[in-house]
Amino acid sequence: MVKNGLVLGKPNAGKTLFIINFAGFLGLRGLRADVTGVDGYTRRVTLSLEQAKREWVSQRPHKTRQLYRVHLLLPKGKGKKQLTLTDSTGLLEGIPGDPELRRAIGQTLLTVRQADFIIHIVDASQAVTNDWVLSPGEVDMQLARYGRFRRNYLMLANKMDLPAAAHGLETLQKTFAGTAILPVSALQKTGFIEVRDYIRSYF
Template sequence: MRTALIIGQANAGKTLFLLNFARYLGLRRAEMTVQAVAGGSYARPCDLEADRPLLVGDEPHTTRCLQSLAVSLPARKRARAVRLTDSTGLLDGIDEDRQVRLAVAQTLRALRLADAVLHVIDADRVGRQGRSAIAEVERQVARYLPLRSPYAILANKMDLPAAARGLVTIRGTFRGRTVLPISALRQQGFREVRRFVARYL
């Protein structure tokens, strides 16, 4: 199955985006495939609405491994099943927590295997804190992927007041890249994301 990998810093809104985008594509209940950092994977049933408090949180590193949902992408002839994979937050430097370190290494491995990459950035935080809110590792990921590769930045939390300013900073930092403003919370901008994903998966 072709895979879109969701990356970004902790708290950018990756997991909320996964859940709400899957809902937007018509999914309600699903099997969430969890790939343990140590290897091996298992599936567990997931209710996209009821399980949200469990999966989305203000605590960084709520997501400590890769977790995927299979969704059906509407296409011209017939719908295609694709995988959306959520990952551990990318961060600068080496985290003291070994589990997080291993999970970040797992994310970087997955980056090479993904058919499309969705890079979620908290535009509101960038608006409030400026360019320094974008981590060096995020710039490096963008530099590492060729300009024409299936890579889009999702400027998230556009429902919050400082996000408009953040969006300008994000566009200036990642020149030449596709930047799609979204609100994972309000499911805004999802049509453009779907179009982007459908082009590559």
């Protein structure tokens, strides 16, 4: 049975880079993904991890206006488990004015109900700033609250390689008390063993 995970979080939290580098950590050299546009059509793409980083990771928030379902294989025991991680459009605070973006966010919310598990990524380096777009906010609170009622929910505090993140992690632990938070760096691939073990427990 394939297990489908959904990766959620605000724009720029590091969702896309996490998926690509996690695929590399699991031993994949390339990515196979089903890409669904806002028009509802899905096409299959294959590309190298380097290509994916170039084309999918962006410093400009909201490059991801499509759903990318990435196929992964998770070693477990003697075999391998099939896993997909869906990369979503970042959730913004409030309702954005751009209709295409609104549709993309709506599409993300529909996928939440179909997911076997949810990985919620927050940017720990922004946790002590008060940036309306980048700092963890109301949307993250709602997701964490929702996650407490689900068994298969995990919060990742990302960008732990940045100096501001250590203090940020403490802030997150207070803000989201009662939620299990794993510190990671999507860039430096730290904390990935713990994430893998967590995902394994879902099978």
